[in-house]
Amino acid sequence: MDQFNDELNDLFASYKASLPDVEASANFMPELWRRIEGRQSILLRIKRLTQVFLAAAAAISIVFVSLLSVPAFTRPDGSGSYIEVLADAYPTETLASHGILPREATEANTK
Amino acid sequence: MLVDFEQIQKAKAGDDAAFNQVVTAYRKRILGTIARLIGRPEDVEDVAQEVFLRLYYSLDQLRTPEVFEPWLYRLTVNASYDYLRKQRRRNESRMSDLSEQQVMMADAAAGGKASGEDHRRKQVKELVESLLGAVSEQDRILLTLKEVEGLSLKELEKIYSVNENALKVRLFRARQRVLNAFEATRVTTNKPAGRKD
Numbered sequence A: 001m002d003q004f005n006d007e008l009n010d011l012f013a014s015y016k017a018s019l020p021d022v023e024a025s026a027n028f029m030p031e032l033w034r035r036i037e038g039r040q041s042i043l044l045r046i047k048r049l050t051q052v053f054l055a056a057a058a059a060i061s062i063v064f065v066s067l068l069s070v071p072a073f074t075r076p077d078g079s080g081s082y083i084e085v086l087a088d089a090y091p092t093e094t095l096a097s098h099g100i101l102p103r104e105a106t107e108a109n110t111k
Numbered sequence B: 001m002l003v004d005f006e007q008i009q010k011a012k013a014g015d016d017a018a019f020n021q022v023v024t025a026y027r028k029r030i031l032g033t034i035a036r037l038i039g040r041p042e043d044v045e046d047v048a049q050e051v052f053l054r055l056y057y058s059l060d061q062l063r064t065p066e067v068f069e070p071w072l073y074r075l076t077v078n079a080s081y082d083y084l085r086k087q088r089r090r091n092e093s094r095m096s097d098l099s100e101q102q103v104m105m106a107d108a109a110a111g112g113k114a115s116g117e118d119h120r121r122k123q124v125k126e127l128v129e130s131l132l133g134a135v136s137e138q139d140r141i142l143l144t145l146k147e148v149e150g151l152s153l154k155e156l157e158k159i160y161s162v163n164e165n166a167l168k169v170r171l172f173r174a175r176q177r178v179l180n181a182f183e184a185t186r187v188t189t190n191k192p193a194g195r196k197d
Helices: A002-018 A028-073 A082-089 A092-097 A103-110 B004-013 B017-040 B041-061 B065-086 B089-097 B098-111 B117-130 B137-148 B153-162 B163-187
Strands: none
Touching: A002 B117, A002 B137, A002 B163, A028 B017, A028 B041, A082 A092, B004 B017, B004 B041, B004 B065, B017 B041, B017 B065, B041 B065, B065 B089, B065 B137, B065 B153, B117 B137, B117 B163, B137 B153, B137 B163, B153 B163
């Protein structure tokens, strides 16, 4: 086994010596920079798309928030107080006809 | 280190000229390593460009310039491994011819008819590559880095980020498999009656 071990070591050493040095072609650096720039433009495109998407999402959110908040600020028409509005909505005659108020009160009001 | 720490720091800060210098300094070594790892000369440059491309985009993650070399080796190993994984199907089909190839190598060696230095080199190359085919791609890469590239266990430990003992075990097993394949080849070579046909 030791013999094979030594032979294998020699074989690896011969293998290393047998491999020629690899020289880069003249096109190596230009091609590398072309690939770097190509990747950069893809990343830039993804970044821009993300920004556009985020801006659109923010705009849509603002529109929804304003749509939801508008009804909360609207007030019912009318310039009177709560009591006056209530009195308008339920005239004395109606309340008397339902027996809520006595008839005399209605008549006194009409006089 | 083939470049100053300062160059690496500059490249890390986005200095393209410094990055060019780093690539120029390490290009030859990386090309050689890749050639030995993937065994396909026509694709070496392509894989090397992938390594430097990854380097360019991950240089900002490098904590200290001191770990630059193991880190570059790790990028090289990963890119080579990715390449080999892509080529796996093709490799598998080549593996089916392996035993025949081994026998041919052994026959040629037994005949002792080396016809020149180039022929001998070619034989050694083919024999070692076929022997390394006895182990997985990962172990083949590990074994090549240790036995052919001559990296120490400490260096491999940094590249693989595993402890030395785990590496030793893995290397021992891989080497045993290669050794068994080598032994089988030698036995075939030394058969006294010789092979017919």
